[in-house]
Amino acid sequence: MSVTYLEAIRAAQEKALADDPRVFIYGQDVGAFGGAFKATKNLAAEFPGRVMDAPLSEDAIVGLAVGAAIEGARPIVEMQFADFSTVGFNQIVNQAATLYYRTDIPCPIVVRLPSGGTLGAGPFHSQSMEAIYSHYPGLVVMTPATVEDAYSMMLEAVSIDDPVIFCEHKLLYYHLKADKLPDVAQPAGKARIARAGRDATVVTYSAMLHESLQAAEDLVEEGWQIEVIDLRTVKPLDTDTILASVARTGRLLVVGEAWPWGGVTAEVISRVATEGFGLLDAAPMRLNAKDTPVPYHPDLWAAHRPTATTVGARLRQLLTQ
Amino acid sequence: MVTAVKEKTAARNDLDPALLVRAYRVMLLARATEDKLASLYRAGMIKGGVFLGKGQEALSTASSIFLKKGDIYGPLIRDQAGRLAFGDTVLDTLRTYLGSAQGPMRGRDGNIHRGRPREGYYAMISHLGALVPVVAGGLYARRLRGETGVVGVTSIGDGGTSTGAFHEGINMAAVEHLPLVVVVANNQYAYSTPNNRQFVCADLLDKAAGYGIAGFKCDGTDPTACLETLRLAVQAAREGHGPQLVVASLLRLVGHGEHDDAGYVDPDLRKANVGRDCLEVGARQLIEADLATDGEIATWTKEAQAEVEAALNKAQREKGPDPTSEDWQAISTERLVDGHYDAEEE
Numbered sequence: 001m002s003v004t005y006l007e008a009i010r011a012a013q014e015k016a017l018a019d020d021p022r023v024f025i026y027g028q029d030v031g032a033f034g035g036a037f038k039a040t041k042n043l044a045a046e047f048p049g050r051v052m053d054a055p056l057s058e059d060a061i062v063g064l065a066v067g068a069a070i071e072g073a074r075p076i077v078e079m080q081f082a083d084f085s086t087v088g089f090n091q092i093v094n095q096a097a098t099l100y101y102r103t104d105i106p107c108p109i110v111v112r113l114p115s116g117g118t119l120g121a122g123p124f125h126s127q128s129m130e131a132i133y134s135h136y137p138g139l140v141v142m143t144p145a146t147v148e149d150a151y152s153m154m155l156e157a158v159s160i161d162d163p164v165i166f167c168e169h170k171l172l173y174y175h176l177k178a179d180k181l182p183d184v185a186q187p188a189g190k191a192r193i194a195r196a197g198r199d200a201t202v203v204t205y206s207a208m209l210h211e212s213l214q215a216a217e218d219l220v221e222e223g224w225q226i227e228v229i230d231l232r233t234v235k236p237l238d239t240d241t242i243l244a245s246v247a248r249t250g251r252l253l254v255v256g257e258a259w260p261w262g263g264v265t266a267e268v269i270s271r272v273a274t275e276g277f278g279l280l281d282a283a284p285m286r287l288n289a290k291d292t293p294v295p296y297h298p299d300l301w302a303a304h305r306p307t308a309t310t311v312g313a314r315l316r317q318l319l320t321q
Numbered sequence: 322m323v324t325a326v327k328e329k330t331a332a333r334n335d336l337d338p339a340l341l342v343r344a345y346r347v348m349l350l351a352r353a354t355e356d357k358l359a360s361l362y363r364a365g366m367i368k369g370g371v372f373l374g375k376g377q378e379a380l381s382t383a384s385s386i387f388l389k390k391g392d393i394y395g396p397l398i399r400d401q402a403g404r405l406a407f408g409d410t411v412l413d414t415l416r417t418y419l420g421s422a423q424g425p426m427r428g429r430d431g432n433i434h435r436g437r438p439r440e441g442y443y444a445m446i447s448h449l450g451a452l453v454p455v456v457a458g459g460l461y462a463r464r465l466r467g468e469t470g471v472v473g474v475t476s477i478g479d480g481g482t483s484t485g486a487f488h489e490g491i492n493m494a495a496v497e498h499l500p501l502v503v504v505v506a507n508n509q510y511a512y513s514t515p516n517n518r519q520f521v522c523a524d525l526l527d528k529a530a531g532y533g534i535a536g537f538k539c540d541g542t543d544p545t546a547c548l549e550t551l552r553l554a555v556q557a558a559r560e561g562h563g564p565q566l567v568v569a570s571l572l573r574l575v576g577h578g579e580h581d582d583a584g585y586v587d588p589d590l591r592k593a594n595v596g597r598d599c600l601e602v603g604a605r606q607l608i609e610a611d612l613a614t615d616g617e618i619a620t621w622t623k624e625a626q627a628e629v630e631a632a633l634n635k636a637q638r639e640k641g642p643d644p645t646s647e648d649w650q651a652i653s654t655e656r657l658v659d660g661h662y663d664a665e666e667e
Contacts (some may be wrong), residue, residue, distance in 0.1 A: 021466075022466075024465060049465070050465070054493065055489070055492055055493050055496050057454075057489035057490075057492065057493055058489075059451075059454065059485055059486050059489045059490075060453075060454040060457070060486070060489035060490050060492070060493040061454075061493075062454075063451065063452075063453070063454025063455045063457070063458060063486065063489075063490060064454050064455070064457055064458035064461055064493065065458060066454075066455050066458055067443075067454065067455040067456055067457060067458025067459035067460070067461070067462065068458040068459065068461055068462035068465075069458075069462075070438045070443065070455070070458075070459055070462075071458075071459045071462035071463055072462065072466075073462040073465060073466075075458075075462075087485075090448050090451060090486070091451060091454070091455075091486075094446050094448055094451070095446055095451055095455060097651070098446065098651075099438075100651065100652060100653050101429055101650075101651045102426060102429050102430045102434070102444060103425070103426070103436065103437075103438050103444050104427075105438045105439060106652075106653040137651035138651035138652055139652075140652060140654070140657050160654045160657065161653045161654060162652040162653055162654050162657065163652075187656070188657065189656060189657045233657075235659055236657055236658065236659035236660070236661075237659060237661065239661050271661060
């Protein structure tokens with residue numbers, strides 16, 4: 001028996017619905033159809049009246065979640081693709097994210113964002129939105145890279161009293177597998193050393209964890225031991241774990257699938273430069289997608305995003321600086 | 322299920338006389354509060370804008386006066402009267418405008434952006450239309466936990482009907498058959514933009530048919546008509562007939578904010594029926610119905626002004642928030658606060 005990343009997200013939602021009557025799911029096609037990716041498969045039948053199809057209205061979907069949260073419910077809303085969350089952007093960043101600070105009422109909503117590029121998905125079904133949501137105060141932004149985290153962080157997202165932007169990577173949905181669901185959850189907000197190393201630190205998250213781990217493996221033959229850190233949540237950002245790693249390796253590469261201007265990779269480098277400048281033996285480097293819309297053609301897409309090959313090439317530059 | 326649009330006109334003999342008096346006194350109190358806010362603004366004692374609802378007190382009062390404890394009210398910019406009718410106080414109004422740390426917003430937000438969401442009194446954000454789906458969501462959650470007979474009311478202006486959030490929110494509320502009443506104050510201008518640059522349907526009420534919900538229209542300058550119309554709309558929502566759209570015509574008798582002289586308003590509109598002052602209309606209605614005398618109305622006005630003065634004396638003595646002891650934290654979960662920037666400052 002094995003469980004995929006997508007099945008973990010489905011199982012976590014099932015458990016959340018079973019454990020807490022305040023939880024409900026609202027989103028496009030999430031009902032009898034089970035969601036565009038089947039992340040809510042059979043849940044409508046299992047929990048009648050609590051997993052409902054919404055009209056094609058992202059603003060209203062998030063707005064409904066905020067109102068429900070004010071009244072003590074714990075809604076999970078699905079944006080069919082992260083890209084479409086721009087239509088609900090106002091409700092997320094101005095309504096949900098300001099509620100606690102303004103009124104002292106917490107806003108326990110989970111906004112699921114099926115994120116990131118997949119083959120042939122093109123400019124409007126491929127985006128990585130974690131940076132833009134992290135920019136706004138009042139949101140927790142989770143970016144699980146493993147089956148275990150997809151499960152336990154979804155449960156934690158539902159249980160905490162604040163709005164969570166849950167960036168689940170579509171490329172990991174079907175292919176990433178684990179033997180079973182985790183018994184013990186690692187808490188959100190703490191990064192994880194996914195691979196221990198000595199010569200350089202790669203800080204990354206979501207699908208780029210797997211490209212980075214592959215690159216680290218590829219460099220073993222060349223005699224390099226690369227440490228890879230999985231951020232798990234990008235807000236809050238676990239600066240301590242990053243600094244401790246850089247203190248050991250002296251070299252830093254930050255890898256993200258999102259666009260290069262600003263964003264998570266820039267934030268990590270900014271923090272290390274301001275707090276750990278003396279720890280660095282070489283200028284820190286970063287690798288992101290290209291600064292264009294995400295292209296449709298497989299050859300263009302493969303060149304647009306970081307891969308194990310480009311991560312490896314950038315690491316070789318970093319190690320010989 | 323599609324409900325035919327019902328155009329109801331006020332049946333004036335259905336209202337409890339005591340309610341008419343109570344509503345009028347709320348209107349007076351709102352006017353006295355806003356007159357004071359305007360003079361405080363001119364004296365430079367209020368930081369930020371002042372946005373008043375002069376001329377809209379009748380509709381605003383009617384919007385919330387039929388709500389009960391446990392209902393939801395999501396007022397907008399020109400709803401000082403509706404806020405007071407729902408249970409907000411003059412003191413909390415002045416506290417919020419003056420930035421008292423003891424007000425409901427504790428200096429974190431100001432003026433009309435106030436509420437007590439735990440008490441069903443939602444705090445608007447500036448983005449028009451955004452509150453429609455939020456009030457719908459509150460009602461959705463109430464229904465999910467088995468509560469019946471709950472009603473939610475929210476307000477919008479003619480300009481706000483052009484937003485995507487308004488459309489998405491009403492359509493979703495219709496799909497979910499929620500007990501939501503949306504009150505449109507068509508005050509002829511969205512800031513300076515006239516109706517003919519906002520929509521081309523013959524009447525905003527036409528939108529109700531498009532959403533398959535019930536619609537009501539009334540003269541927003543006529544307190545009795547507003548009360549009778551909202552009584553029917555709130556009752557229909559409470560009885561399970563789904564969303565109700567109420568459209569009232571009136572004129573904002575002040576600028577968009579106190580910084581605005583409203584020089585763009587067509588002088589003919591000021592002289593027309595929509596330009597009537599609903600407080601004058603209301604006084605006449607009470608006197609004609611033998612529910613009040615000129616003397617009583619003068620006394621009530623003085624009492625309202627005295628209540629405002631007393632609240633002002635108290636609010637003015639209260640301290641504002643202290644930046645050094647402010648809890649600079651935008652989420653409630655302590656362990657998930659990104660503490661990096663605090664560390665940077667220290």
